[in-house]
Amino acid sequence: MALLLRINMKLARKIYLIVLFLLMFNMKSLNNAEAQLVPALFMFGDSLADVGNNNHLPLSIEKADFPHNGIDFPSSKPTGRFSNGKNAADFLAEKLGLPSCSPYLLLMHTKSNNFSNGVSFASGGAGIFDADDQLLSIPMNKQIEYYAAVQGTIMQQTGQAKATDFLSKSIFAIVIGSNDILGYFGSSSKKMKKTTPQEYVASMVQTIKGQLKKIYDIGARKFVIIGVASVGCSPAQRARSKTEACNEEANIWASKYNQGLLSVLQEFKTELQGFQYSYFNTYDVLLNLIQQPATYGFKEPKTACCGLGNLNAQVPCIPISNLCTNRSDHVFWDFYHPTEAADRLFMDIAFDGPKQYVFPVNVRELVSS
DSSP states (O other): HHHHHHHHHHHHHHHHHHHHHHHHHHHHHHHHHHOSSOOOOEEEEEETTSSGGGGGGGGGOOOOOSSSTTTTTTSSOOSSSSSSOOHHHHHHHTTOOOOOOOHHHHHHHHHOOTTTTEEEEOHHHHHHOOOTTTTOOOHHHHHHHHHHHHHHHHHHHHHHHHHHHHHSSSSEEEEEEEHHHHHHHHTTHHHHHSSSSHHHHHHHHHHHHHHHHHHHTTTTOOEEEEOOOGGGGSHHTTTTSSSEEEEEEEEHHHHHHHHHHHHHHHHHHHHHHHHHEEEEEEEEEHHHHHHGGGGGTOOOEEEEEEEESGGGGBBBOOOTTTTTTTTBBBBSSSOOOOOOHHHHHHHHHHOOTTTTTEEEOOOOHHHOO
């Protein structure tokens, strides 16, 4: 009798532990479901948001699929992100309660049509304007073509009504324009001989206006627009100066482009039914990090963590490059791209920040609207 009682007690304890585990698992699943704020995230842009698309462009040299990239990523391996770890696209997805977007070209390579959480079209080297050689990156116009194909697939899978609702509640994030500015003000740029800065930036604004309208016409309603940063203060631009000063001309025209972009967004808000946006002022936030690094927990605002040459900015991050050990102290990972720590701060501000840096609403408010 005593033996039977002990067996029953052990059995009861095992059942109790199993039930407790299942309850905890269900609670975790419930919490994750509650944390999902939108149906999906669709990401457009350049290397600041590339999560691996360029890995699938055989002829591209704009890649980050080798060390030391990815050293702080959960897998400690390079993933195609131009970062020591996660980038802005990853942190935005996390805050929306979603997994990181899958690269569109990876899904095409594996013949997957699962876009239930969204997808990323962002590509290192991409610009607002089409590049001369589109084998090196996916320019914005091509990214929009890919999105149109995705929208068609979602329509087929769910029907028009459900697809329209799904897309209207999803977030469409765009970070593009830096390569266009840097391409114009590059040391060997031929564009400066063909057009004035005013004409060039005006053309950028008109082009992105048409591109945003196309994305809207294909079902997008909630836009997160990340402005062009103060790119003239990147290590690569500083390294061109004997005094290591910022390239103020590049900064001035980046700022003017942002002003034109804001005018487009305000116009669309008035004219396009259901159009909503959150604009993140990366330009001022990055300048603050550079000018007051200690305020934000950084120590090194000028020198890249990974690279070679002056400011670690004359050779990109490759396996033989110098690598800093205090990566969270650096604003810049390589000659152009932010560290994981800087990107995390950017998205913290974009998501919950004040109107000084993100307007007319922050991303959390956009999601709730």
